[in-house]
Amino acid sequence: MARRAAGRRPGDSGTREAILAAARARFTEQGFRETTMRSVAAAADVDPALVHHFFGSKEGLFATAMAFPFNPADMVAGLLAQGVDGLGERLVRTLLVTFARLGPANPMIALLRSAVGHPPAAQMLREFLTGAVLDPVASAVRADRPRLRAELCASQVVGILVAREVVELPELRAADTATLVAAYGPTLQRYLTADL
Amino acid sequence: MARRAAGRRPGDSGTREAILAAARARFTEQGFRETTMRSVAAAADVDPALVHHFFGSKEGLFATAMAFPFNPADMVAGLLAQGVDGLGERLVRTLLVTFARLGPANPMIALLRSAVGHPPAAQMLREFLTGAVLDPVASAVRADRPRLRAELCASQVVGILVAREVVELPELRAADTATLVAAYGPTLQRYLTADL
């Protein structure tokens, strides 16, 4: 076993960021409970105790790792600023593009996977959805029952994620962006503006 | 501690069924990995070793507990037999009614929750969806890309489940059947029959 000498490494090791990157990938792939500190440490080529040293606990690591590399609330606000016309389509397209950009370190997938069987993560997910998406969307809607409409949209969006990432339905995974936008955009638009 | 004497209990104990019921409830609530044999045993008021005695392993318990109390393929076939007209609405209504009937022992929720972080369960879920729902629906659809259409429906259905049971969006949980059927029925119908 390539045993490394104890003690601080020379230079700017960047170890903390390596741990975070590894943690994001594992959390995205397996969720909170299935991800072990030891596996994160191994992926970052580091002693498990170091992870604890930096982040205090597994919960602390999770909380830190779940930060987005951008501000989702701003993104939603930008979409809403263009009005309700075509909003459904813009939401879907933005979602897909963002996912492609995030790649293997995707906080939304990580939260979704973690929410199952780990109540604090479910809470985080609910708060994120409510504060960054549902509330702004609901207050932009000019129709009755705006909150229900926002939640209807959320249910379809969550369904896209779970169907593609968890259940891994093949044709949904293979479909290109244009097809998905054409399929889902009108659905969201209807939830936002049509008669219920 | 109310310690029970070892050995067989008098009469028809019905213990096996009690264990299965407890297992279904725990798996539905928490999924495979979070459910412990010990918690199932405790809920059934039984020694953990007895669970093992009856079902061989946790996997065995899971496989046995996941059996539906009815045949879902038959149910889908019944819906399809009435033609494609109004199929979307019938699917949603049947789903909601079935869920209400299943209550706290719901194999679909259990499979969904278990699929995260436990690949064999994901496999079971995929096979169930494909064989009992996607294939029949796809072959009933009279339009281009039938399989994609079926998967689009599945993504919305899965979204309903996750949004209500995992994320627990309040207005979706509070909404009555009529509202949900009115909202989701046309979506599914469009996925099945409209131009994409």
Add this chain to the structure above:
DNA sequence: ATCCGAACTCACCTGCCGTTGAATTCCACG
């Protein structure tokens, strides 16, 4: 040059989980 704190590793503790094997009690059948 010195020294404090931060980065890092090691060995270890504790707790839970799935599983096992033996012992006990009861039912069914002869």
Add this chain to the structure above:
DNA sequence: CGTGGAATTCAACGGCAGGTGAGTTCGGAT
């Protein structure tokens, strides 16, 4: 009535996970 097998419990093992405390090496401010 006796006997074999099924139901049931107990005690325990081995593994793995999260966490801890002490010790080692380095960077940077003084």
